[in-house]
Amino acid sequence: MPSYYLEVTDANDVKEAMQYSNCSGTRLSIKNSGHDYLTRSSGKGTLSLWTRKLQNLTYSPAFVPSGCQTSYKAITAGAGVNFDEAYEFAHQNNVTILGGYSPTVGLSGGWVMNGGHSVLSPVYGLGVDRVVQYKIVTPDGQLRIANECQNEDLFWALRGGGGGTFGVVLESSHRVEPTISFVAAIIKFTSNSTNVLPFMDIIVNNTVKWSQEGWGGHITGDTLVNVSPLLSVAEAEESLADVIAYAKAQGGSATVENFSSWYSFYEKYVTSSSVSVGVTHFAGSRLVPQSVFETAEGRADLMDFFKLLLANGQTPYIPVVGPVLYNYTEGSTSASPAWRQAIWELGSGSTWAWNSTLETREEKIATLQNMTATLERITPGSGAYSNEANAFTEDWREAWWGDNYDTLLSIKNKYDPTGMLSCWKCIGWEESQANSTCFVAFP
Ligand SMILES: Cc1cc2nc3c(=O)[nH]c(=O)nc-3n(C[C@H](O)[C@H](O)[C@H](O)COP(=O)(O)OP(=O)(O)OC[C@H]3O[C@@H](n4cnc5c(N)ncnc54)[C@H](O)[C@@H]3O)c2cc1C
Known part of the structure; x- marks a missing residue:
């Protein structure tokens, strides 16, 4: 765990923390929601910069990234804004922002900087495809704007190279869509020792077809919750006919319904599927x-994998x-x-x-x-x-x-030549640093 936390309220807090780190040798870590499965928002003995209090949210129907010509419909969010807040704000402004399947993951932190998927990604792309600008303090203490027209190398690195690596992001701006309507299918049945594999077989055999129909969502051994902005309810029922019939034959249920906004789906299905805390x-x-x-x-390989999973007691x-x-x-x-x-x-x-x-x-x-x-x-x-x-x-x-690793490493070395920021298996990390993290190298 970090030894100290600093509640970041503006760029100056970050600059001073960086100066302190330079003078004292204290390592920094950056924490937003703390959801990172790889513990990259933590670090033994670090001074943690906590960004949750950066709560600004603005919508611009014609956002022009600084120094550029092109304009986008965009939402700009402080680095502490989570999806619950971003979805509600987008809904109030009659637009749709892409984000994760969780109220509490952050919009501007590790989600977007590592890729950022959404159930709408099959049609609308990943988080990294939709971010158009970052404001960031780099380890030399400079407040920078990174977009397609300035600090382009940093902008590219922040679209996939990971959080906690290139500086402390203060806010990010994301292209948004108008309010979209889409169809959602919620299919479930009670699993037993024999009915999961036939379900997976139908799924594996339909996946390429479904991908062309815009379906995205989550599938487990006995549930399928998928959405598509490209189909009507009738088309969706036809597309999923095999899997609907199978679930019903197992005594399960299938609901195919239309939603007139992401927010109504989010309220009905995403908030209720939140995972428990502390697991x-x-x-x-x-x-x-x-x-x-x-x-x-x-x-066949995929089916063998599912057999192995089930044999291990997993789903x-x-x-x-x-x-x-x-x-x-x-x-x-x-x-x-x-x-x-x-x-x-x-x-x-x-x-x-x-x-x-x-x-x-x-x-x-x-x-x-x-x-x-x-x-x-x-x-x-x-x-x-x-x-x-x-x-x-x-x-x-x-x-x-x-193949992007080497270029990302050279950008890391350009903006953070002394290695002020490091986290578990982030760009520039070496196995020799394992002892200062929560994990040990394995095996
Ligand atoms: C319940 C749950 C649901 C999830 N659902 C999805 C999903 O639907 N789609 C998906 O793609 N992923 C999902 N994830 C994974 C999620 O994207 C990652 O856990 C992600 O790292 C969370 O980012 P965060 O900023 O909220 O968390 P944190 O743990 O606070 O930070 C993650 C990383 O980003 C860095 N970071 C955070 N803020 C900043 C900043 N301001 N500047 C620089 N670096 C920063 C941290 O140092 C750390 O390295 C889910 C995770 C959980 C626990």
Whole structure:
């Protein structure tokens, strides 16, 4: 845990903290919501800069990034604004802002700087595709604006290179859409020892078709909650006919309904699915490209993976969030290039009770390592979303950033030459720094 917390209220607080860090040698960490699964918003003995109190929110129908010509409909949010606040503000202004499936994850921190997925990402892109400007204090104590027209290298790095690495972001501006209507399908049944795999089989065999129809959402072993802004209710029912019939045959239910705004869906389904506080959860996901679904071998590999999960007493967890239909400009962001081929993020996590023994923890992590290795074998050349990846991923530079890593490292060295900011497996991190974090290197 950090030794001290500083509640950041403006750029000067950050500048003074950086000066203090330079004089005293005290390391800094940056915390927004503290949701980071890899504990990157924490750090032993650090002075933590807590951004939650940066609460400014403005909407501009013609936002021009400083020094640029192009204008966008955009919301600018202070670095402490979370999705609950951002969604409500967007709703009040009759626009839609893309964000995560959680009220309490922050809009301007680790979510957007590492990629940022939404159930609307298949059509509208990732968080990194929609951010148009950051205000940031870099480790040399300079307040900078980063956008397409100034500090372009930093802007690129902040669109995928990760939080806690290049400086302290004070606010970010995001392109928004008008109020959108979309169809939502909520399908569920009670699982037993035999009915999960046939459900997954239908899903695996329909995934490419569904991806072309704009579907995004979450799938587990016995639920599917997906949305598409491209289909009517009748088209949606036809598209999902097999899976609806299967759930009903298991005594389950299927609701397909239209929503006239993101906010109404958010209030009905997202807030109610919030996870409980204080759970120890190790994520372990991998991005699954379209090519895996296109061969019989790839589909069989996925089914084998699900069998293995179930044998381990786990259930499948699939965010369907790949930006399949988004018109991406090649190279415009620094997030893993694997996102651009991905349809699924496929998860296998781990969890333990607070009082579990070291032996239990080691066993759980060993299983997680095994599952990650299996997923890597099924998806060669793909990557992972670091926010929800296995913290102990061995080849993390390649998995999380691919060919972008070396350029990100040179930008890190340009803006933070003394390495004032460092976090677990962030750009520039070395295994030798493991002892000053919450984890130890594993194995
Ligand atoms: C319940 C839950 C639901 C989630 N749902 C989604 C989802 O739907 N989609 C998705 O993509 N991800 C999701 N995630 C993952 C989420 O994106 C990551 O946990 C992310 O790191 C959270 O960012 P944060 O800024 O809120 O958290 P924090 O833990 O505070 O910060 C995360 C990282 O960003 C850095 N950081 C934070 N603020 C700043 C700043 N102002 N300047 C510089 N660096 C900063 C921190 O140092 C740290 O490295 C979810 C996580 C949880 C726990």
